[in-house]
Amino acid sequence: MQRRGLAVRMRFVADLSQCLFDFVIQLLPTAEEMAVKEDVRKLLERLIRTIEPDSRLLSFGSTANGFSLRNSDMDLCCLIDSKERLAATDLVTMLGDLLERETKFHVKPLPHARIPIVKLSLDPSPGLPLGIACDIGFENRLALENTRLLMCYAMIDPTRVRTMVLFLKVWSKRRKINSPYKGTLSSYGYVLLVIYFLVHVKNPPVLPNLQQMPPLRPITTEDTHLAGYNTWFFDDIELLRQRWHSDNTETVAELLIDFFRYYSRDFPYNTGVASIRTGLLKKELKGWQNDLSGGRYNDSRERNRLCIEDPFETDYNVARCVTKDGLYTIRGEFMRAARVLSTRPERAIIALAELCE
Ligand code: GTP
Ligand code: MG
Structure with a gap:
């Protein structure tokens, strides 16, 4: 009787794994959705560059770390490579005005939030049946790094x-x-x-604990620190796959x-x-x-x-x-x-x- 109970349980667990894969796969973003999102990122980057020519607009959060579901929001971070740059509050206000004028997005600039951002949304279209929601933040380099850390864990x-x-x-x-x-x-x-x-x-x-693995070569505090925090982690996933199991x-x-x-x-x-x-x-x-x-x-x-x-x-x-x-x-x-x-x-x-x- 006990053996039968165990067999039923083992069968349940095996079935559950299969059901979990099947369930998750149908919720992944389609290739079309990913392509539309990338087009939106490029368009926004082009527009931001008319205000700050040395800027780049990068994805972070689920769109970039491999944990994205269909219709998940887009987290974007604007990095400005020149030293002379506008204050984030001014940039948020100017960008808000520009996007309102030039695009179909619904735009909500939040220049005085703890972290100034521009919130955008787009109505549904054939490529994006549920529309799109997107936040643009500025200089959030730590978020880009934690996105990369989560992506590496996902890839292992x-x-x-x-x-x-x-x-x-x-x-x-x-x-x-x-x-x-x-x-x-x-x-x-x-x-x-x-x-x-x-x-x-x-x-x-x-x-493995990627933040505690020994580095392959000597590293200095300058290499590893960002805004006063140690952001180093072992990110050579190809090598890790060969050496760690x-x-x-x-x-x-x-x-x-x-x-x-x-x-x-x-x-x-x-x-x-x-x-x-x-x-x-x-x-x-x-x-x-x-x-x-x-x-x-x-x-x-x-x-x-x-x-x-x-x-x-x-x-x-x-x-x-x-x-x-x-x-x-x-x-x-x-x-x-x-x-x-x-x-x-x-x-x-x-x-x-x-x-x-
Ligand atoms: P969905 O939007 O639900 O698909 O999930 P997501 O993986 O994008 O997560 P979420 O929107 O909660 O966060 C997006 C990114 O913002 C994260 O990957 C982090 O990089 C950053 N982030 C969110 N919340 C925090 C926080 O409390 N602290 C820090 N440092 N970063 C955060
Ligand atoms: Mg998100």
Whole structure:
């Protein structure tokens, strides 16, 4: 009887892996969508150069790191290579005016936001049936680097890493726990949770720690630091593929089930910080404790419910927007997911549909 139970479970897990691949593949952006987005980037770059001739417009976020879903937004970063450049606030205002005059975009310049950006959107068209949403920021070189780091992690084990990340992105959107404005976690935060789990929780690890691998040649602080932060990581993925291989043979379904179990039960939310650079850290050590006595509105208390260290900006909690209620909801969803995947052993496809309903 027990053996039969085990066989059913093994079959379920194998089916679930297949269902996860099939599910994710149909949600990938089409080649046409990618081409339209690249055309939009080029067009915007051309227009920005009429204001700042030495500028470049680069993609970051999911469009550039391999974790993009169909119709995901476009994150663009404008870099200006000359020393004499306009202040970001002026540039945002001028660019806003220009785009309004010259293009069909709906334009919303936010020159006085903490990070000045121009928000753009485009109505649906045959190539982009759901239109397009795009943010243009300025000089955000750290975001370009963290995008490259995530892309390298995705390339080491594309099948398992990308499938897990893409599934979790869809799941978190469908379950409505992917909105920093409403007190839950950004996509970037979920990706970091997955990488933390695959590097530091799984034993043997599925991924190496790219930020702690020895460099191939001597490097200086000048080579590695950006805005005062150490952004070095091992990025020769071709070489890494030849030299490093994971002893972890778990399937994507096994990893996903364990991911939900870990974050619903085992991660020490009250005291721990998930750091992909270092592993599990103590909130206390980072000055991020959320049990500081203080009034009801103690800001740090709300800010540090869930702590995820940025891989480069190590003094920055990527999950600072997650509120007490937000974390309660997120953990509730992790528990629900763990439960659905352990109590619906008949049909993987049904479990998956229930998970995302
Ligand atoms: P979707 O837009 O949902 O497809 O996901 P995404 O992968 O583009 O993630 P998101 O829009 O949350 O973030 C886009 C990029 O902005 C990330 O890849 C990071 O480079 C950067 N970013 C987002 N949030 C933060 C943050 O809190 N801190 C830092 N340093 N960078 C961030
Ligand atoms: Mg994005």
